[in-house]
Amino acid sequence: MKETRMKDIRTRAVHVVNEPLPGGSRPLSVPLVQSSAFAFDSAAELAEAMAGPDGAYVYSRRGNPTVRALEHTLAGLEGGASAIAFASGMGAISGVLLALLRPGDQVVAQRCLYGGTYAALTDLAERYGVEVTYIDGDGADGFEAVAGPRARLLLLETIANPTGRVPDLPGLLAAARRRNVVSAVDNSLASPVLCRPLELGADIVLHSTTKYLAGHSDVLGGAAVFADDALRRRVWPRTVELGACADPFAAWLTLRGIPTLPLRMREHCANAGLLAARLAAHRAVTAVHWPWLASHPSYATARAVLSGGGGLLSFDLAGGRPAGRAFVEAVRVARLALSLGGVETLVTHPATTSHRELDGPALAAAGIGAGLVRMSVGIEDPEDLWRDVEQALSVVLLG
Numbered sequence: 001m002k003e004t005r006m007k008d009i010r011t012r013a014v015h016v017v018n019e020p021l022p023g024g025s026r027p028l029s030v031p032l033v034q035s036s037a038f039a040f041d042s043a044a045e046l047a048e049a050m051a052g053p054d055g056a057y058v059y060s061r062r063g064n065p066t067v068r069a070l071e072h073t074l075a076g077l078e079g080g081a082s083a084i085a086f087a088s089g090m091g092a093i094s095g096v097l098l099a100l101l102r103p104g105d106q107v108v109a110q111r112c113l114y115g116g117t118y119a120a121l122t123d124l125a126e127r128y129g130v131e132v133t134y135i136d137g138d139g140a141d142g143f144e145a146v147a148g149p150r151a152r153l154l155l156l157e158t159i160a161n162p163t164g165r166v167p168d169l170p171g172l173l174a175a176a177r178r179r180n181v182v183s184a185v186d187n188s189l190a191s192p193v194l195c196r197p198l199e200l201g202a203d204i205v206l207h208s209t210t211k212y213l214a215g216h217s218d219v220l221g222g223a224a225v226f227a228d229d230a231l232r233r234r235v236w237p238r239t240v241e242l243g244a245c246a247d248p249f250a251a252w253l254t255l256r257g258i259p260t261l262p263l264r265m266r267e268h269c270a271n272a273g274l275l276a277a278r279l280a281a282h283r284a285v286t287a288v289h290w291p292w293l294a295s296h297p298s299y300a301t302a303r304a305v306l307s308g309g310g311g312l313l314s315f316d317l318a319g320g321r322p323a324g325r326a327f328v329e330a331v332r333v334a335r336l337a338l339s340l341g342g343v344e345t346l347v348t349h350p351a352t353t354s355h356r357e358l359d360g361p362a363l364a365a366a367g368i369g370a371g372l373v374r375m376s377v378g379i380e381d382p383e384d385l386w387r388d389v390e391q392a393l394s395v396v397l398l399g
């Protein structure tokens with residue numbers, strides 16, 4: 001009852017609702033219950049606890065108090081009815097896909113997806129006979145044109161990585177609802193601070209909590225948050241079989257990061273906005289991709305759907321592939337590493353790392369130039385970051 005008064009996300013991020021201890025008081029921070037199994041005095045109570053996801057704790061693959069606290073917190077932040085925490089973002093995505101799809105079903109997904117999700121969908125199509133159809137545009141007409149009678153799932157990302165494309169979530173989610181198609185939105189790059197897709201009509205929100213939610217590059221995790229608890233009950237048995245459950249310590253570390261999420265997102269967005277504007281004016285740079293930059297193709301949608309431009313930006317260097325590689329080696333404050341969403345600034349060169357299997361035309365179709373650099377902008381001092389970027393760009397220009 002108290003929670004319903006916590007409307008603002010900054011308040012909800014700080015106040016985790018703990019289960020009461022014997023005696024009735026509640027710890028302020030979430031206790032770490034690092035136990036794989038739970039002992040009972042009564043065989044009947046143990047048997048009863050096996051009936052579903054919400055009985056007494058039995059075994060931590062089925063449920064754990066620390067993991068449950070994370071699930072409640074994530075459901076609260078996203079405005080969902082309930083959530084399941086996973087071992088990683090890919091655990092959450094694979095769990096939901098495997099739970100909801102059967103051979104012959106159709107998934108409609110946006111073309112520009114995280115590579116791991118794309119690989120999971122390719123596997124579902126090749127090995128399990130699921131039909132996967134990609135839509136290129138950002139609007140609802142793309143979905144309506146391709147959704148067939150066996151369409152079961154629409155899969156979107158709030159902000160696509162690394163292009164920053166933002167789909168028309170309200171339009172697409174309404175179109176899915178009209179066709180009784182379950183919609184799932186990977187909200188990892190926006191976080192619930194910048195967008196809450198359930199409020200826009202999504203059925204499921206997916207997260208790599210590894211990224212902004214945990215925020216400190218020290219833990220892997222994932223989550224699915226459900227608008228309707230009936231959907232969690234459908235997904236839960238499959239996830240228990242899959243076994244990609246969150247470990248209590250990983251859940252505890254994620255909870256440790258969440259109270260500062262709104263503060264961190266503010267700094268990520270402000271720093272990324274400053275770097276995006278200055279990069280756009282630099283002679284070594286041919287294009288900057290950040291959704292809140294007026295030149296970005298998703299600018300109007302991003303302004304409507306997101307409350308900030310996000311912490312991820314990418315930019316094309318005039319010198320192509322060698323320039324991209326030279327830049328990521330020349331930075332001194334930013335670090336060359338693959339992840340994103342942590343407090344520190346990271347850079348990568350997608351054409352030779354995450355997208356290295358793609359040839360020139362395939363890279364171009366995915367909107368990834370050979371000289372594109374991706375930057376997960378951290379919360380360091382923005383002028384330190386800009387000085388670092390400037391010196392790395394001057395190395396590129398000399399090279």
Ligand SMILES: Cc1ncc(COP(=O)(O)O)c(C=O)c1O
Pocket residue numbers: 088089090091114116157161186188189207208209210220221222339
């Ligand atoms: C948008 C998005 N979704 C999902 C994932 C997968 O998350 P994890 O690495 O936690 O499995 C990533 C990882 O980079 C991502 O960027």
